[in-house]
Amino acid sequence: xxxxxLVRHGETDWNRDRRIQGxxxxxxxxxxxxxxxxxxAALRGAAGEPIVVSSDLSRARETAQIIADExxxxxxxxxxxxxxxxxxEAEGVAAEEFIRRWGDWHSAEIPGAEPWPQLRRRGLRAxxxxxxxxxxxxxxxxxxVIVVTHGAMIRELxxxxxxxxxxxxxxxxxxxxxxxxLYERERLRLVxxxxxx
Numbered sequence: 486x487x488x489x490x491l492v493r494h495g496e497t498d499w500n501r502d503r504r505i506q507g508x509x510x511x512x513x514x515x516x517x518x519x520x521x522x523x524x525x526a527a528l529r530g531a532a533g534e535p536i537v538v539s540s541d542l543s544r545a546r547e548t549a550q551i552i553a554d555e556x557x558x559x560x561x562x563x564x565x566x567x568x569x570x571x572x573x574e575a576e577g578v579a580a581e582e583f584i585r586r587w588g589d590w591h592s593a594e595i596p597g598a599e600p601w602p603q604l605r606r607r608g609l610r611a612x613x614x615x616x617x618x619x620x621x622x623x624x625x626x627x628x629x630v631i632v633v634t635h636g637a638m639i640r641e642l643x644x645x646x647x648x649x650x651x652x653x654x655x656x657x658x659x660x661x662x663x664x665x666x667l668y669e670r671e672r673l674r675l676v677x678x679x680x681x682x
Contacts, residue, residue, distance in 0.1 A: 486669040487616045488676070489616070490528065491642060491663065492528075492548065492631060492632065493635065493660055494545040495524075495544065496513065496661075498511065498514050504577055504580070505572050506544075506576065508569055508570075511543075518551060520661035521661065522551055524662075527663070528552065535629040535630055536561045536619050536630045536631070537552055537558060537561055538562050538563070538567075538619075539563055540563065541563035541568065567608070567615075567635075569636070571598060572598050573599075574595060605641040609645065636657075643664060643666075652678075664678055665677040
């Protein structure tokens with residue numbers, strides 16, 4: 486059994502301006518760096534001496550580095566499989582324009598976007614690799630991993646872990662928020678929801 490703490494990266498200018506980021510590599514802003522420090526401080530001691538890993542996009546990678554520094558551990562690998570959902574033609578589009586062009590966020594058919602089921606499968610494969618790598622690096626019983634990733638990715642992983650119950654439709658996952666799941670025999674079980682610094 487491995488404890489995974491799923492953390493949404495800190496704020497970027499596109500988050501602040503309510504623009505769709507997707508796989509576009511937008512860096513953290515100063516608010517995002519402060520959120521990462523607060524999250525790292527909140528997680529200090531909560532996970533023993535965890536491994537800290539992330540998506541390979543810079544906003545997640547920098548968030549992970551700040552959290553690792555706050556906790557006092559080295560930064561672990563970056564995983565391309567933990568990237569945010571690609572939103573195709575919607576990347577860079579403001580939220581209001583998105584709704585005008587495609588309608589409801591969760592059921593919209595966006596040209597070039599990664600389908601939700603494919604995102605979930607990709608995320609589960611990435612977590613499987615994270616857990617295998619963590620178990621090789623530490624004693625399996627002691628393995629705890631902070632996984633810094635993205636809002637849509639965390640949403641799909643939580644929906645998988647809760648049979649679709651959480652998060653509620655329309656709920657936005659705050660930047661810097663943390664969600665603890667247990668990974669056991671390729672299954673996810675939610676332990677705690679919506680921890681914020």
